[in-house]
Amino acid sequence: MALQFEKGAQQPSAIQRPTCAMIEYGHFSLSLAFVIALLQLSIPLAGIRCGWSTWTRSADVLSILQFVAVAFAYVVLTIAFVQSDFSVALVAQHSHTAKPLIYKLSGVWGNHEGSMLLWILVLTLFGAAIATTGRSLSIEMRGAVLAVQAAVSGTFMAYLLWASNPFWRLSAPPLDGGDLNPLLQDPGLAFHPPLLYLGYVGLSVAYSFAIAALLIGRVDVAWAKWMRPWVLVSWIFLTLGIAAGSWWAYYELGWGGWWFWDPVENASLIPWLAATALIHSAIVVEKRESLKGWTVLLAILAFSFSLLGTFLVRSGVITSVHSFASDPTRGVFILGILTLFSGGGLILFALRSGMLAPRDAFAWVSRETAIVSNNILLIVAAFVVIVGTFWPLIAELFMGTSLSVGPPYFNKAFTPFFVAIAVVMPFGAVLAWKRGSLKPAFRLMRVPLAFALMLGVLVWSLQGASGVLAPIGLALSGWLMAGSIFEVAHKIRLGRIPIGQSLSWLARLPRRDLGKATAHAGVGLSILGIAAMTAWQIEDIRAVNPGDSYKVGKFTVEFRGVDQVMGPNFVSTRGEFSLSADGQELERLYPEKRFYPAARSQTTEAAIHETLSRHVYVVLGDKREDGSWSARVYFKPLASWIWLGAVVMALGAMLGLADGRSRAPLIPGRSAGRIARAD
């Protein structure tokens, strides 16, 4: 590798001296955090067992100390990256002096060790957040939650300290580093892993709450009120992280696709599906005190799935086109951690879930049933994705054949369940709790339903018989969006009372209800983008010479030539395309092929003409023997809405988070006392 070819060079130790000792402080700080985690695991649990509340309370201080120690270690590693301290093995392998500052910072988590340290940092941050904001949670519950958090963070720190330590030094530091994989030197990817990690790790809080509930033997309204915001937060980050990753794959890989059903993508989709189910079932616990056991089980599953995702991404057991920092031996460790936490959690669940009795039953037609069917469909969809993702591994282990499972499988097996979820969603959202009736729900939803069916028929007749994807997709999206609008319109009595009064009703509408409608409409927007782009995309591949002009759909593309451009740490071959419609130039597009000398690799940068109604996506290919260039142009209608829909979903969840009722009671002494006494 790049490390070797500078070996004979002089050691430039003079510049690096300031950070020399720093690195050891960082290493020490991480070890200290590990010891604190052990204390935080054992002392509060002993306190709960023996009824010593001072011991139980110590979890608060310990979790804040643990966070400070990990944060210090993280800052030290970041400084090493910024100062290009190549005596640290990790920095030497993954950084380069010529790299822009932002990618030196993102380089900290662009590799295995650093990304695990970031994971732990977020984990301890959340622990500290529970300790400081969770004052109204009973001391017992808070102590147990923080102890479980410490078990998780301690295990990961042990893994980092003994198996893949980011602070390990090189005895002979090279003059310059091996550079971060150029594909990762991109703003989209710089922020994709931290977002996903915030999501994954947020689910660890839900897991800690579930285990704590099983240990203490109590699941009540307060418990659900406390857990739900964490699930919402982690769901927001997962949604945005998945969207950022998909957007990155779309414009950076240059293949024009937005989802490849790649194991690494599935690794983030599976926990997302479980977290979506968990958000909904936690509402039932909070409102109706039903589905307690199921919600605890979902919380354990959701975190297990995010560990499974980490295992998939980090181990490389399943060949993936975009796993960047993978190593099979590490996979064994993560598999061990996964077995420990999900196995342990499930055993505990089997032993203790009997004590979580529901308060009362619900009728067949009720919001509860709608949410249960949402949950079952989501979990079955997750099961479908898991089977497809692990099938190659199973086939190789048990049948000895080498195969891969492609998009046709996922499209066939996953889509029906997702369509079913979308069909149920607007109906379920307006059913009453406990004992609902289909009639008013149907009366309320007849306009959206008619609108959706008409939209489907209209699309069908306009596009001719070229597949059912677009009519069904657009009908579903119309159904979800119109359904959400009608739900809100009904709640603010639009049309039945004066408009000004309706608006004041809207202002007083619980943000949680508004958030629900927004998030559901966001799903509709994403479906709109997916269906339109998949059904109506036009693709054009050809060899072009400078001056060539040709039609793609209603657009005219003119290839004007190629020039060389220097970047900070790359050389770029840049094509110039002029895009016009109806004789009017819309935009000059500059797709590039970049060559990164330090990493000795090349990347493709697509150029995209973006508006809300369409994308025109241009990729420059290779130079051919006869001097022409290959060029690929796509026309993608409504493509932006795939990601904007995800942003709207996240906004909806944020509204739900901002609702006073979904936050836990904030009067410390009284509510804590009430919860304790109520037992």
Place this chain on the structure above:
Amino acid sequence: MYTARKRRRIQLLLASAALLAASTVLVGYALRDGVSYFRSPTEILSELPPATETFRVGGLVAERSVHRQEGGGIEFQVTDGASSVVVRYMGILPDLFSEGQGVVALGTFDGSKFLASEILAKHDENYMPREVVEALKEQGVYRQQE
């Protein structure tokens, strides 16, 4: 109350079981077309696959075998050391595609040529697809890279 709860629980369990069964059937059905097997050039030539089957072929891109043709097409040979097949592809090759490197192509074999719909190459210069390594080992030509 207790019996109502119990009845509801049984009903829900039955509903989930039905849905799980449905999903298993669907999964089994979808796996039939969604799965693509891997074949090395030697395996293709020793037992010709049906022209309708979509599968993957992998190996090294043979030296001096890449030819770009009129209209954007590309042809190259994929070899596992013992035998090789011609792969035809329309489109833009991945960044790390080059002669002497590992490659995996997805497509169909019409009896003489492999018509690729997708060319996969991992975005890492040190990477060699696992199946390719296995195929090369089988032919005894695999060398551990530095």
